[in-house]
Amino acid sequence: MRWSGSADASPNVDGRDMDEGLCFGDFVLFPRSRALVEGSRRVQIGSRAFDILCLLVERAGLFVSKRDILAHAWPTTHVEDANIRVQVAELRKVLGDGREGRRYIVNAPSRGYAFIAPVGRIVAPSQAGLKPPAKNPALRSMPAALGKIIGRAEASRTLLGEIGHRRLVTVVGTGGVGKTTLVASVMSQLIEGPDAGRWRKICFVDLAPVSDERVVLRAFASALDIAIVNDEATSSLVQHIRDEACLIVVDNCEHVIDAVADIIEAILRDAPAIHVLATSREPLRAECEWVHRLHPLEVPPATNGLSLREAIAYPAIELFVERAGLRSGGYQLHEDDVEPVIEICRRLDGIPLALELAAGRLDAFGARGLAAILDNALSVLTKGRRRAMPRQQTLRATLDWSFRLLKPRDQILLRRLAVFSNRFTLQSASSVVAGDELAVSDVVEGIADLVAQSLVTPDMHGDDTHFFLLETTRAYAREKLALAPEENHVSKRHAVLCCELLAELVELFDEDDQAALARSFSILSDTRRALQWAFSSTGDRELGVVLTVETVPLWLRLSLVNECHQWVEEALDLRDDQPRPGQSEVMKLQAARAWSLMYKASTAHQTGAAWILARDLAERAGDNDYRLRSLWGLWAGQMKSAAFVDASEAAARFKQVSQQSADPDDCIIADRLIGTSLHFLGDQARARSHIERMLANYNVPRHRRHIVRYQVAPQVAALVTQARILWVQGYAEEAMRAADASVDAARAIDHRLSLCFALAQAASPLALLEGDLNYAEEQTDLLFEETDRHRLDVWHIYATAYRGQLLLRRGEIQSGLPLIETAVEQLRSARFMQHYSAFMVALVEGLVLANRLDAADAAVEGAIAHATSAGDRWIAPEIFRLKGEIAFHRHDVEQGEIYFARSIELAHEQRALAWQLRTAISLSRILDASGRTGHARRLLTARLTQLTEGFDGDGYISLRRALKRITN
Known part of the structure; x- marks a missing residue:
C-alpha cells in the first residue's frame, strides 16, 4: 500500500478520518492507529515493541538511552534492561533488519539505540479499517506460512487432538523439517478454524533470537505481557498466570533447552490450566512430556517409471513443485522432469527447507541440471527467503546451527559416522568410529544423544536396530571429517569392515539368497565409498584390491557389469609405484574382468584372452572352482563368437572337470552347456535330452551362488534353451510356456542379467516367431528398458532389432528395416555373433518386403556363408527358405x-x-x-x-x- 500527501495536509479530507504515517523502507508506521503496514499487509507486532519503534522513529538519527526507552515503554513498572533487548530483537525480526543490506536499528554501548533509516511523513486514511490485530496480543510474532502446508494433515490432526488433554507436547525433528510451519498451521486452526475458541488465550514464545539462557525467562514474560523484575523471577511469572487457562507455544527450544525445561516444568507444576506446545530438535525431557517426532516428507521409493500423476501424489514432490511455482513464475511439473525431480527429492530426504531452497534454484539450473549438481548440495542450496532466520537462509547454516549445539564428543562422533553411506548397526559403528578420543561406551551413548537431537535416525525394521544419517546431514558431516586428522584411520577401518561384511554376504548367498539380497543394497553403497577412498591418493591400494575381490560376487549378483569392470580395471592397474596383488587375487580379478567385458559391444571381443589368462592362473593355482568358471567363460565366449563346434568341445571339457568338483550341481550344469551347444549345431533331439536331464536334476532352491559363478541362473538358462528347442520341434505352446517360465524364474530371484537373458533369447524372439505381436512388444520394451538401465550393450542391440522386426510385422517397413540394419552392423562390429544368423534372417525378410532383392540376395548369401563356417545349423532351413523366396x-x-x-x-x-x-x-x-x-x-x-x-x-x-x- 502506498500513499502520497504532505505533512501539513488537513487531518480530515472529504470527511474521512485521516492519520499521519511515518514512512521508511517498505513500511508505514501509524502511531495514532497503532498500526505498522508493509505494502498492503498489516504487520503483527507486540505492544511494547510498537511503543519502542514509535519512540525510535520519532527521534530518527538520534541515540535514545535505555532509561528513556524503559520510561516510554514501561511507564508504571520497574523492569531491567534485558527486556529492551528482547523487544528490539523482535523489532529487528519483524523489519527484516540486517538482511539484504537493510539497516534500521543500531545500538552503541552506554548510548542506547538509534533508528538510522530515512523517515518521511504522509497523511493517509486511518488504518482502523484494516483487519485488526489478533485479540490475543501474545500472538503478535506467530510465523505466517509461505504457501500451503503440504503433507502434514495427519500430524496436524494428531497435535490438535493431543494438546487438549496433554499438558506438554513437544514436536521434535531435524533442522528444516518444518516444525515451526506445522505449529503455525496448528495455531491458525485453533484461532480461525473449527477449533477456534477452544483456548481463551494462546501465547507464542519465539526463542530463535535468544542467544543467552539468562534471557529465556524474559522472552516468556514478553510473550505473556508480564513485567518481571529480575532474571530469577520464574515464580513471579508463574504467579501472574496461575489462574490462566491458556496454551503457550514455545518455538526453537534446542539451544536454550535446559532453561526452557525448567521454566515449563515450573509453569505446569503451579499453573494447572496451562498447556504447552513446544518445538525442538531434541525432547525437553521434562515431566509429563509427550513427544511427536516429525519426519521428513514422504518421497517415492527407489523404483523407476513413476508417472507424473503417481509422482505428484508424494508430499515431497508436491511441496517442491508448489514452492518452485512460487519462486519460478508458475512452474509446473512435466513428464520430462519427473525423474530428475524425484531424484532431487530423494537426495534431499524430503526435508522441506532443503526442498524449498532447491526450488529456488530451479530457474538457474533446470530440474536435470539441479539433480546433477546435488553432490554439492551444501553450496548450491542457498538464498532462502529474505525474512527467514539467518540459520534458515542456507542448508549449511541450518546444519551449522545444529552442529554447534552438540557436545564435543558428539561432534566427533557425528563426523566419523559420516563415513557410512547407508544403514549401520551399533556394532559396526563401534568397530569403525571408536578409538582416538571415543570409547565404545561413548559411541553407544553418543548415538543415543544424536538420535534424540534428530541428527541420527533409527530404523527398527527387522531383527536388528539400524541407524542412518540423512543425506544432507551426511554431506555436512563428511566435510567435517575431511578436515579432521583421523579421516584416513576411520576410512581404513570402514573399508576393513566392508570386507568382513562382504565375506558374510557370500556365505548368505549359499544359504538364504533373499536375505543376502536385502543386505546387498545396504552394503553396496558403503563398499563404493570404501573403494573410492582405497584407490585415492591418500588411501590403501592393497586393501582396495582385497576389497575389489570381495565385492565381485556382489556385482555379479546385482548384475552391475560396468561397475565391476571399472573397479577391476583399477585393481589390475599394476603401476610401478604400487604394491602388486597376489596370484590368487589376480586370478579372481581376471575372471571378473572377463565377465564384465562380455556385455559391452566395444569389449566383447576381448573376453577370450581374459578367460584364457584366468584359466591358466587357475590351473597353476590348482583352483578347481576357478578352472570351472574359466571353462564356462571360454565356452560362453565361443558361443558368443558363433564357434559352435569349439563351444561343444569346451562344454565337454567342462563336463570332465566338473566330475572333480565338490559341488555335484556342476555336473548337472554341464548338461546345460552341452545341450545349448547342440541346439545351435542343429541336433535338437540330443540337445533336448541334455536340457531336460539338467532341469530334472538341478535343485533350484539350493546353491544360488551359481548365479555368481555363471552369471545367469542355471535354471533360467536351461528353460531358455528348452523353449527354443521346443519351438523348432513344432511345440509352440510348450515353447511359450517354457519361455514364460524362464522370465518368471528370473523375476523370482530378482536377477537382472537372468531376466535380460530370458527376454533376449526366448520371450521376445519366440513371440515374434509365433506372431504374438502384443506380447512380443511387451517383452521387447521390458528388455529395452532393463538393458538401457544396466548398460548391457549387446542385449540392447537385440532389443533394437526386435523393435525393428515388430515394425516390419505391422507393415511399417521404412521405420523397421533401418533398426535391423543398424543392429546387424553393430553385432558384426562387436563380433558378437551367437544370434547373428537369426538377425540376418530378419534383415533379409525386411529387404524382401522393401523389394530390395539384390540387397536381400547379398545378405542371404552372407548368412549362408556365416552359418556354414560357424556350424550354425539350427536356423539353416530358414536361411535356405528365404533364398528360395528371393528366387520366387x-x-x-x-x-x-x-x-x-x-x-x-x-x-x-x-x-x-x-x-x-x-x-x-x-x-x-x-x-x-x-x-x-x-x-x-x-x-x-x-x-x-x-x-x-x-x-x-x-x-x-x-x-x-x-x-x-x-x-x-
Missing part, C-alpha cells in the same frame, strides 16, 4: 524349388517341424503357381497332420490360410 520373387521357379527342397531336407534332418511348416507354405505357392495344385495341397495337409498343438500360433494359422487359398 524373381520368378525363377526352378531355383526356388531347389532352395525350398534344401530347406525341407535340413529341417527334416533336424526334426525341426517349425521350419518344415514355413518352407511348406512357401513351396506350396510355387507349386500352385505352376499348376501343381494337388501336390501343393498334399504337401500342406501332410504338415497339418503333424501338428499336435499350437493351433493359435502363427504357424498353424498361416498353414490353414495357405491351404484355404489353394483349395479355393
Whole structure:
C-alpha cells in the first residue's frame, strides 16, 4: 500500500478520518492507529515493541538511552534492561533488519539505540479499517506460512487432538523439517478454524533470537505481557498466570533447552490450566512430556517409471513443485522432469527447507541440471527467503546451527559416522568410529544423544536396530571429517569392515539368497565409498584390491557389469609405484574382468584372452572352482563368437572337470552347456535330452551362488534353451510356456542379467516367431528398458532389432528395416555373433518386403556363408527358405524349388517341424503357381497332420490360410 500527501495536509479530507504515517523502507508506521503496514499487509507486532519503534522513529538519527526507552515503554513498572533487548530483537525480526543490506536499528554501548533509516511523513486514511490485530496480543510474532502446508494433515490432526488433554507436547525433528510451519498451521486452526475458541488465550514464545539462557525467562514474560523484575523471577511469572487457562507455544527450544525445561516444568507444576506446545530438535525431557517426532516428507521409493500423476501424489514432490511455482513464475511439473525431480527429492530426504531452497534454484539450473549438481548440495542450496532466520537462509547454516549445539564428543562422533553411506548397526559403528578420543561406551551413548537431537535416525525394521544419517546431514558431516586428522584411520577401518561384511554376504548367498539380497543394497553403497577412498591418493591400494575381490560376487549378483569392470580395471592397474596383488587375487580379478567385458559391444571381443589368462592362473593355482568358471567363460565366449563346434568341445571339457568338483550341481550344469551347444549345431533331439536331464536334476532352491559363478541362473538358462528347442520341434505352446517360465524364474530371484537373458533369447524372439505381436512388444520394451538401465550393450542391440522386426510385422517397413540394419552392423562390429544368423534372417525378410532383392540376395548369401563356417545349423532351413523366396520373387521357379527342397531336407534332418511348416507354405505357392495344385495341397495337409498343438500360433494359422487359398 502506498500513499502520497504532505505533512501539513488537513487531518480530515472529504470527511474521512485521516492519520499521519511515518514512512521508511517498505513500511508505514501509524502511531495514532497503532498500526505498522508493509505494502498492503498489516504487520503483527507486540505492544511494547510498537511503543519502542514509535519512540525510535520519532527521534530518527538520534541515540535514545535505555532509561528513556524503559520510561516510554514501561511507564508504571520497574523492569531491567534485558527486556529492551528482547523487544528490539523482535523489532529487528519483524523489519527484516540486517538482511539484504537493510539497516534500521543500531545500538552503541552506554548510548542506547538509534533508528538510522530515512523517515518521511504522509497523511493517509486511518488504518482502523484494516483487519485488526489478533485479540490475543501474545500472538503478535506467530510465523505466517509461505504457501500451503503440504503433507502434514495427519500430524496436524494428531497435535490438535493431543494438546487438549496433554499438558506438554513437544514436536521434535531435524533442522528444516518444518516444525515451526506445522505449529503455525496448528495455531491458525485453533484461532480461525473449527477449533477456534477452544483456548481463551494462546501465547507464542519465539526463542530463535535468544542467544543467552539468562534471557529465556524474559522472552516468556514478553510473550505473556508480564513485567518481571529480575532474571530469577520464574515464580513471579508463574504467579501472574496461575489462574490462566491458556496454551503457550514455545518455538526453537534446542539451544536454550535446559532453561526452557525448567521454566515449563515450573509453569505446569503451579499453573494447572496451562498447556504447552513446544518445538525442538531434541525432547525437553521434562515431566509429563509427550513427544511427536516429525519426519521428513514422504518421497517415492527407489523404483523407476513413476508417472507424473503417481509422482505428484508424494508430499515431497508436491511441496517442491508448489514452492518452485512460487519462486519460478508458475512452474509446473512435466513428464520430462519427473525423474530428475524425484531424484532431487530423494537426495534431499524430503526435508522441506532443503526442498524449498532447491526450488529456488530451479530457474538457474533446470530440474536435470539441479539433480546433477546435488553432490554439492551444501553450496548450491542457498538464498532462502529474505525474512527467514539467518540459520534458515542456507542448508549449511541450518546444519551449522545444529552442529554447534552438540557436545564435543558428539561432534566427533557425528563426523566419523559420516563415513557410512547407508544403514549401520551399533556394532559396526563401534568397530569403525571408536578409538582416538571415543570409547565404545561413548559411541553407544553418543548415538543415543544424536538420535534424540534428530541428527541420527533409527530404523527398527527387522531383527536388528539400524541407524542412518540423512543425506544432507551426511554431506555436512563428511566435510567435517575431511578436515579432521583421523579421516584416513576411520576410512581404513570402514573399508576393513566392508570386507568382513562382504565375506558374510557370500556365505548368505549359499544359504538364504533373499536375505543376502536385502543386505546387498545396504552394503553396496558403503563398499563404493570404501573403494573410492582405497584407490585415492591418500588411501590403501592393497586393501582396495582385497576389497575389489570381495565385492565381485556382489556385482555379479546385482548384475552391475560396468561397475565391476571399472573397479577391476583399477585393481589390475599394476603401476610401478604400487604394491602388486597376489596370484590368487589376480586370478579372481581376471575372471571378473572377463565377465564384465562380455556385455559391452566395444569389449566383447576381448573376453577370450581374459578367460584364457584366468584359466591358466587357475590351473597353476590348482583352483578347481576357478578352472570351472574359466571353462564356462571360454565356452560362453565361443558361443558368443558363433564357434559352435569349439563351444561343444569346451562344454565337454567342462563336463570332465566338473566330475572333480565338490559341488555335484556342476555336473548337472554341464548338461546345460552341452545341450545349448547342440541346439545351435542343429541336433535338437540330443540337445533336448541334455536340457531336460539338467532341469530334472538341478535343485533350484539350493546353491544360488551359481548365479555368481555363471552369471545367469542355471535354471533360467536351461528353460531358455528348452523353449527354443521346443519351438523348432513344432511345440509352440510348450515353447511359450517354457519361455514364460524362464522370465518368471528370473523375476523370482530378482536377477537382472537372468531376466535380460530370458527376454533376449526366448520371450521376445519366440513371440515374434509365433506372431504374438502384443506380447512380443511387451517383452521387447521390458528388455529395452532393463538393458538401457544396466548398460548391457549387446542385449540392447537385440532389443533394437526386435523393435525393428515388430515394425516390419505391422507393415511399417521404412521405420523397421533401418533398426535391423543398424543392429546387424553393430553385432558384426562387436563380433558378437551367437544370434547373428537369426538377425540376418530378419534383415533379409525386411529387404524382401522393401523389394530390395539384390540387397536381400547379398545378405542371404552372407548368412549362408556365416552359418556354414560357424556350424550354425539350427536356423539353416530358414536361411535356405528365404533364398528360395528371393528366387520366387524373381520368378525363377526352378531355383526356388531347389532352395525350398534344401530347406525341407535340413529341417527334416533336424526334426525341426517349425521350419518344415514355413518352407511348406512357401513351396506350396510355387507349386500352385505352376499348376501343381494337388501336390501343393498334399504337401500342406501332410504338415497339418503333424501338428499336435499350437493351433493359435502363427504357424498353424498361416498353414490353414495357405491351404484355404489353394483349395479355393
